[in-house]
Amino acid sequence: xxxxxxxxxxxxxxxxxxxxxxxxxxxxxxxxxxxxxxxxxxxxxxxxxxxxxxxxxxxxxxxxxxxxxxxxxxxxxxxxxxxxxxxxxxxxxxxxxxxxxxxxxxxxxxxxxxxxxxxxxxxxxxxxxxxxxxxxxxxxxxxxxxxxxxxxxxxxxxxxxxxxxxxxxxxxxxxxxxxxxxxxxxxxxxxxxxxxxxxxxxxxxxxxxxxxxxxxxxxxxxxxxxxxxxxxxxxxxxxxxxxxxxxxxxxxxxxxxxxxxxxxxxxxxxxxxxxxxxxxxxxxxxxxxxxxxxxxxxxxxxxxxxxxxxxxxxxxxxxxxxxxxxxxxxxxxxxxxxxxxxxxxxxxxxxxxxxxxxxxxxxxxxxxxxxxxxxxxxxxxxxxxxxxxxxxxxxxxxxxxxxxxxxxxxxxxx
Amino acid sequence: xxxxxxxxxxxxxxxxxxxxxxxxxxxxxxxxxxxxxxxxxxxxxxxxxxxxxxxxxxxxxxxxxxxxxxxxxxxxxxxxxxxxxxxxxxxxxxxxxxxxxxxxxxxxxxxxx
Numbered sequence: 384x385x386x387x388x389x390x391x392x393x394x395x396x397x398x399x400x401x402x403x404x405x406x407x408x409x410x411x412x413x414x415x416x417x418x419x420x421x422x423x424x425x426x427x428x429x430x431x432x433x434x435x436x437x438x439x440x441x442x443x444x445x446x447x448x449x450x451x452x453x454x455x456x457x458x459x460x461x462x463x464x465x466x467x468x469x470x471x472x473x474x475x476x477x478x479x480x481x482x483x484x485x486x487x488x489x490x491x492x493x494x495x496x497x498x499x500x501x502x503x504x505x506x507x508x509x510x511x512x513x514x515x516x517x518x519x520x521x522x523x524x525x526x527x528x529x530x531x532x533x534x535x536x537x538x539x540x541x542x543x544x545x546x547x548x549x550x551x552x553x554x555x556x557x558x559x560x561x562x563x564x565x566x567x568x569x570x571x572x573x574x575x576x577x578x579x580x581x582x583x584x585x586x587x588x589x590x591x592x593x594x595x596x597x598x599x600x601x602x603x604x605x606x607x608x609x610x611x612x613x614x615x616x617x618x619x620x621x622x623x624x625x626x627x628x629x630x631x632x633x634x635x636x637x638x639x640x641x642x643x644x645x646x647x648x649x650x651x652x653x654x655x656x657x658x659x660x661x662x663x664x665x666x667x668x669x670x671x672x673x674x675x676x677x678x679x680x681x682x683x684x685x686x687x688x689x690x691x692x693x694x695x696x697x698x699x700x701x702x703x704x705x706x707x708x709x710x711x712x713x714x715x716x717x718x719x720x721x722x723x724x725x726x727x728x729x730x731x732x733x734x735x736x737x738x739x740x741x742x743x744x745x746x747x748x749x750x751x752x753x754x755x756x757x758x759x760x761x762x763x764x765x766x767x768x769x770x771x772x773x774x775x776x777x778x779x780x781x782x783x784x785x786x787x788x789x790x791x792x793x794x795x796x797x
Numbered sequence: 798x799x800x801x802x803x804x805x806x807x808x809x810x811x812x813x814x815x816x817x818x819x820x821x822x823x824x825x826x827x828x829x830x831x832x833x834x835x836x837x838x839x840x841x842x843x844x845x846x847x848x849x850x851x852x853x854x855x856x857x858x859x860x861x862x863x864x865x866x867x868x869x870x871x872x873x874x875x876x877x878x879x880x881x882x883x884x885x886x887x888x889x890x891x892x893x894x895x896x897x898x899x900x901x902x903x904x905x906x907x908x909x910x
Contacts, residue, residue: 550906
């Protein structure tokens, strides 16, 4: 096949899969039919585009083709008669200005809010989003989450069945629900991103790049909701984290700490875009949790050397974040930033408060942080004890190696 | 679309008589409002699980046991049948149910034929 056609179909798949599925779900109300016919439309494109040429508007061609396939399928199927009337009638008043209460006309937004509905289990929201919006196959999603394919297929079937049977509405939520539900959508995308980010340590090359999918979806969301500053903040956060990807692991597979990373490996273009998006988002009112986290990531990403990091600002940002997100992990991060800005004893004070609260019991980074601060304060015996405590809790080999190295440092001291 | 709200609360609530419950203004307000909205299709409180009898038939033999089929502190203490647009509206109605604050409301769609 001609390379330009192959590229055009691949491009259309990335750009238009979610749009085609979303439109067909609205017109037929049938998620499986929508997916099948979207699939069919892309297969037909592979057959006819080499012969007839690439259509001027591939997305429109695919939507029309998929809708015709749906109509044919429903016509063949006697029970589909009511649905067929719906397909026929909805195609009439389908002008681009057709909007629901929220003032949004893109079907993909309806789809993403439905996929991320809080009445679905979190893993179902993630799987549905990847299948219907991103167009990943069930097998790909199963591999990405390291579960057997039948398990993933079952998860998708159950979720779609609940949407139908419990009548989860296919819409962008009305104004009074929108802030909360938008938060839910952003949470799913961030979870997806982190899943991919954490997985980069594995040597499993067949795993789909979930971080890339998450960033693509976040980018789509910022286009669909241009007035939503937290969506911009999330995309900025992802870009700023992902920019450091190449520097995160050493040749031996060991995690390289931010401080020790080779900053020449950071993706300058991604950092510049992240900072630009963040600046735009910051102008849109009081920052929420994603903008604050992006601002913290930007402090790191724009420091020329580790020593030049603006820790005082990071400490302030973590303080604001802790007020919005009452999480002990955020407070631990704030303690680290305070230690960097004001010295290890100020940080240790905050860590001791956290340790006394018992909220982070069993979390290896609590004793690991204590150990690092004690080491820097020149208290090697106490540091060694804390490193040993952390070693008992740590889960990954890379982190274990790091802690062992530090432990050796403090115990070998004269 | 019809949904059954299965109202699960602490057993002690089920002991209260209808007169005692009526003094609970919050609960009363919910019923008044939902009646006004026209979403209520019926419902009732249940007497406590200690008054329940569970019936099973095994090998044509009728087996009875004293008490509810699942012994737990949270028991279904009543139900309300509602009819509304979709799950979002059902969730909104359930979240304002007087027992939602102390117990739990299970929202189950009915098989619609």
